[in-house]
Amino acid sequence: MANFNKDPLPPTEIGSTTVPAGLNLVGLTLADRYCVERKLGEGGIGDVYLARDKPELMARQVVVKVLQEKALNNEWIVTKFRQEIEALTRIDDPGVVGLLDAGTLPDGHPFLVMQFVEGENLRAHMRLDGGMDLEDVAHIMQQVGSTLSAAHANDVIHRDLKPENIMARRRADSRWQVKVIDFGIAKVRYSLIAPSTVTGHVAGTACYMAPEQLEGKKVTSASDVYALGIIAYEMITGRRPFNPETPYQLIKLQQAGVQVGPKALRPALPAGAERAILKALSLEPENRYQSATEFTTELAKALLDEQSRIGSSVDEETKPLSAANTAPLNNRAGELIEPVSPVPSGRRKRVFVPIAVALVLVLGLCGLAWKYLPVVMGPERSLTYWLTVQRMYDEKPLGQPFQATGRDYFHTGDKFSLNIATNEPGALYLINQGRGENGSVEWNLLFPTRLNNSGVAKLSPQQIVKTGDYRFVGSTGVETIWVIWTTQPNPLLDSITRDALEDGVIKTLAPLQDFIQQHQSSSVETNYDEANSRALLKGRGEILVRRVELSHKPN
Numbered sequence: 001m002a003n004f005n006k007d008p009l010p011p012t013e014i015g016s017t018t019v020p021a022g023l024n025l026v027g028l029t030l031a032d033r034y035c036v037e038r039k040l041g042e043g044g045i046g047d048v049y050l051a052r053d054k055p056e057l058m059a060r061q062v063v064v065k066v067l068q069e070k071a072l073n074n075e076w077i078v079t080k081f082r083q084e085i086e087a088l089t090r091i092d093d094p095g096v097v098g099l100l101d102a103g104t105l106p107d108g109h110p111f112l113v114m115q116f117v118e119g120e121n122l123r124a125h126m127r128l129d130g131g132m133d134l135e136d137v138a139h140i141m142q143q144v145g146s147t148l149s150a151a152h153a154n155d156v157i158h159r160d161l162k163p164e165n166i167m168a169r170r171r172a173d174s175r176w177q178v179k180v181i182d183f184g185i186a187k188v189r190y191s192l193i194a195p196s197t198v199t200g201h202v203a204g205t206a207c208y209m210a211p212e213q214l215e216g217k218k219v220t221s222a223s224d225v226y227a228l229g230i231i232a233y234e235m236i237t238g239r240r241p242f243n244p245e246t247p248y249q250l251i252k253l254q255q256a257g258v259q260v261g262p263k264a265l266r267p268a269l270p271a272g273a274e275r276a277i278l279k280a281l282s283l284e285p286e287n288r289y290q291s292a293t294e295f296t297t298e299l300a301k302a303l304l305d306e307q308s309r310i311g312s313s314v315d316e317e318t319k320p321l322s323a324a325n326t327a328p329l330n331n332r333a334g335e336l337i338e339p340v341s342p343v344p345s346g347r348r349k350r351v352f353v354p355i356a357v358a359l360v361l362v363l364g365l366c367g368l369a370w371k372y373l374p375v376v377m378g379p380e381r382s383l384t385y386w387l388t389v390q391r392m393y394d395e396k397p398l399g400q401p402f403q404a405t406g407r408d409y410f411h412t413g414d415k416f417s418l419n420i421a422t423n424e425p426g427a428l429y430l431i432n433q434g435r436g437e438n439g440s441v442e443w444n445l446l447f448p449t450r451l452n453n454s455g456v457a458k459l460s461p462q463q464i465v466k467t468g469d470y471r472f473v474g475s476t477g478v479e480t481i482w483v484i485w486t487t488q489p490n491p492l493l494d495s496i497t498r499d500a501l502e503d504g505v506i507k508t509l510a511p512l513q514d515f516i517q518q519h520q521s522s523s524v525e526t527n528y529d530e531a532n533s534r535a536l537l538k539g540r541g542e543i544l545v546r547r548v549e550l551s552h553k554p555n
Contacts, residue, residue: 025049025066031103034064034113041530042402045071046081046184050116053100061116062100067109070391070398078110080185082193085112087183090154095147097167097181117179119169121530122231126163128238128525131266134273136176137235138300140168143178144228145296151180152221152292155189159219161227162208163234164407164530187219205409206247206478206551207240211254211283214247222285225295229280229288232299233258236273237265241281245433245478255283272302382538383422383485385548390415392471403533410472410552418446418467418481427457428465429484429493431506443506445497446470446481455501458489472552479552482516483537485544519545 025036026049034051040063041048049064071077088099101113122140126132144166151158158165158180165182185203204213210226213219233241241258244250258281263274276299282288289295387406391398392413410416420428430446446467448457459465472479484493492515496508506512524539524546537546 030064034062036064045077063114063116064111065114066111068399070393072108079193081110083186083188083191084183086191086193087156087186087188090156091151093147093150095143095179097179117167119167122163122166122168123528125168126235131236131238134303138303139176140178141232141296142300143176144180145292147180148224148292156183157187157219157221158183158224159185159187159213160204161224161231162205163231206250211251212285214251220285221292222288222290225280225288225292228292228295229277232277233262236269237262245480257283270302270305273299276302380538380540381424381544382536383420384534384536385418385420386534388417388419405528405530405533405535406548406550407528410550412472412552414552415469415471417469420465422459422463423461425461426459427486427489428459429457429497430467431482432479433482434479443509444504445500445506448497449504450501457494457497479550481548481550483546483548487542516545519543
């Protein structure tokens with residue numbers, strides 16, 4: 001097991017206040033002005049704190065972002081931190097968090113002070129069971145598009161657009177207030193800090209990157225538009241258009257284009273909205289919208305156009321079904337629902353159309369419910385998981401270990417362990433599906449092991465499981481951990497894990513893969529509590545199967 005303890009460093013002086021190493025600034029006053037109250041989060045290069053401004057400014061809440069010590073020796077990171085300050089000073093838009101102050105601590109750590117934004121990030125508002133309200137999507141996307149266009153007009157490309165970097169809240173008048181945050185890796189053209197841009201430096205969150213950004217090529221405003229297209233697709237359908245296991249596979253999926261249009265997953269989506277999203281997701285930058293405002297305005301117009309929701313004014317008795325309406329729809333259970341053949345208009349009455357459609361839907365849903373009744377019925381079950389992560393550089397620990405939900409972007413070489421807390425008796429199986437150092441796909445047993453729970457999957461109520469320490473290997477990629485929870489020990493899984501106890505390698509793959517495919521269900525969902533670095537996995541049934549993805553890239 002890795003040693004997470006680190007010898008204390010000499011204390012650091014900030015004004016007249018002594019702060020211990022590791023820059024735990026809670027309780028200190030920075031620049032004789034900002035009283036730090038608590039830590040909000042800890043990323044790969046910076047720590048974020050909530051602080052209070054001086055009494056003369058009504059002790060307003062502010063956010064202080066401080067660059068971590070481990071990043072001070074990385075010239076690119078220091079430059080991007082300074083460029084974040086430059087970017088925020090350039091963009092004068094209500095949708096960008098305001099920059100209030102910046103400076104450097106006596107020990108050399110740069111910091112910046114930003115406006116405190118109430119609310120939650122967009123991820124907290126997104127739904128996995130069918131997507132967000134279309135009107136909400138329209139209003140949120142319009143604001144994001146306007147803010148991005150303001151940034152682009154000032155030669156700033158965000159490069160890391162994702163739901164976690166969009167803050168959204170409903171105001172007292174029920175309108176949405178949206179702000180784009182974290183310009184930490186933004187591309188700043190004509191920068192006063194660093195006029196030349198390093199080419200080939202890939203930065204961002206892989207699943208939201210445009211193809212050219214993923215390949216380290218030149219990024220433009222169209223690259224941010226692509227990320228907006230991914231976000232719009234996800235807001236509307238509850239899933240992303242691509243679900244790769246590696247960046248290489250993501251590139252191939254992007255090149256093949258979107259195979260399942262958002263309307264196939266959300267039939268009520270206006271056709272114009274689907275066209276706008278698919279254009280934003282074009283492979284070549286020149287085929288996308290060149291303006292974020294143009295994209296979000298066209299998308300919002302389609303979403304808010306009442307005529308596009310209910311169809312044209314053509315009489316329903318004589319209007320034929322279009323190809324889009326007659327295509328099979330993929331339901332949540334993975335079955336194809338074949339469309340009902342239309343009855344010739346002369347043989348039906350208008351009054352019976354909604355009744356007939358309703359009966360078909362009810363019967364279809366009843367049939368599906370009956371077929372999948374053993375899966376979706378029963379009491380709700382849940383378990384909580386979180387990661388303990390130790391950043392590494394040159395195989396040496398960087399800073400203190402921290403907890404995370406697993407949605408961060410980690411670095412190759414970082415060490416981590418997975419923690420799981422159960423609230424009822426049952427059995428737990430943790431399987432890692434990833435790539436080894438030679439690039440081949442490997443399936444390894446993380447729990448149970450000989451050293452962890454004596455190789456037994458059965459757990460008691462309220463028991464907390466902590467896996468051994470593992471590290472990310474290889475280049476940029478995604479590690480998949482299958483979390484399997486059963487109310488009783490499963491004979492098949494027990495047999496598979498017993499065979500893997502000696503060296504941790506899963507040898508019987510076909511039965512395991514069949515088991516996962518059979519029991520994996522969209523009814524199992526994960527809710528993230530980023531403030532407490534916890535993730536809650538919940539679902540119904542005797543068996544819960546959920547895939548947890550951990551992304552990593554080289555330092």
